[in-house]
Amino acid sequence: MPPVIEQPGTEEVHPDVALVDAARHGDTAAFEKLVRQYDRQIFRVAQHITQNREDAEDITQDVFMKAYGKLNQFQGNSKFSTWLTRIAVNESLMRLRKRKTSRTVSMDQDVQTEEGSIPRDFADWTPDPEQQYGSAELGEILKRTIAGLSPGFRTVFTLRDIENLSTEETAEALGLSVPAVKSRLLRARLQLRERLSRYLKRKDGSIKP
Amino acid sequence: MTCTDFLSKMTDYFDGEVEPELLTEIQSHLAECDHCEILVDTTRQTIRVYRDHQVFELPNEVRERTVARIMAACVKH
Numbered sequence: 001m002p003p004v005i006e007q008p009g010t011e012e013v014h015p016d017v018a019l020v021d022a023a024r025h026g027d028t029a030a031f032e033k034l035v036r037q038y039d040r041q042i043f044r045v046a047q048h049i050t051q052n053r054e055d056a057e058d059i060t061q062d063v064f065m066k067a068y069g070k071l072n073q074f075q076g077n078s079k080f081s082t083w084l085t086r087i088a089v090n091e092s093l094m095r096l097r098k099r100k101t102s103r104t105v106s107m108d109q110d111v112q113t114e115e116g117s118i119p120r121d122f123a124d125w126t127p128d129p130e131q132q133y134g135s136a137e138l139g140e141i142l143k144r145t146i147a148g149l150s151p152g153f154r155t156v157f158t159l160r161d162i163e164n165l166s167t168e169e170t171a172e173a174l175g176l177s178v179p180a181v182k183s184r185l186l187r188a189r190l191q192l193r194e195r196l197s198r199y200l201k202r203k204d205g206s207i208k209p
Numbered sequence: 210m211t212c213t214d215f216l217s218k219m220t221d222y223f224d225g226e227v228e229p230e231l232l233t234e235i236q237s238h239l240a241e242c243d244h245c246e247i248l249v250d251t252t253r254q255t256i257r258v259y260r261d262h263q264v265f266e267l268p269n270e271v272r273e274r275t276v277a278r279i280m281a282a283c284v285k286h
């Protein structure tokens with residue numbers, strides 16, 4: 001066999017790989033480490049998608065139980081966290097579908113809408129929203145604003161911008177192509193910006209000096 | 210470059226994924242277009258404010274209960 005010349009850095013193995021491997025062989029402590037590493041993130045993603053705390057708690061539990069049962073299906077070619085996120089997204093969309101029986105809910109829902117795709121509000125914002133609103137009040141504004149986006153848009157924004165997944169990881173977790181993620185992300189960001197502008201624009205309407 | 214041209218490149222611009230030539234065009238558009246400059250600023254703020262304020266956190270008691278349930282199910286598995 002010819003020698004394999006590795007690019008610098010490619011031989012680096014993510015520490016999760018060893019934990020997953022140990023868990024596969026029955027090391028439950030290794031699995032618990034993985035759970036504690038990602039449970040908060042999975043919970044946040046689930047609550048952003050479902051907008052329901054109880055659902056998010058149930059989903060967090062289900063995601064890790066399912067993952068444990070499917071550990072053998074995990075291929076090392078994606079990150080373990082991305083793989084978990086994909087399970088969480090699917091579980092969350094399923095819950096949404098169950099709750100809203102009359103409406104279909106999927107990653108494609110409402111993506112045809114042009115709402116917010118064309119920016120309209122060009123007022124400058126207050127440089128420091130944390131000064132203008134108390135932390136609890138600002139939290140309420142942020143929750144209300146993202147809740148107004150369709151599930152497909154708020155999911156893309158949550159993974160890419162809130163949880164800081166790369167565009168490629170987001171695409172993998174959502175089962176979408178990279179260009180589809182980019183176009184949805186743009187629209188999700190523009191819609192959120194437009195909606196947040198109502199609260200965060202400078203009250204005197206002036207623009208930056 | 211028109212505002213619509215800029216908008217179609219904004220995601221790549223945020224990700225630092227534009228070729229140097231295009232970057233120069235974008236920068237000169239932003240220097241002369243107040244609307245797009247504000248759009249960039251306020252979109253960046255939108256992302257920042259959501260990153261800085263995690264609105265949904267898993268409370269500790271719920272977390273411990275959840276981890277315990279998961280681990281109990283795994284042991285049985």
Ligand SMILES: [Zn+2]
Nearest residue numbers: 211212242245
């Ligand atoms: Zn412009």
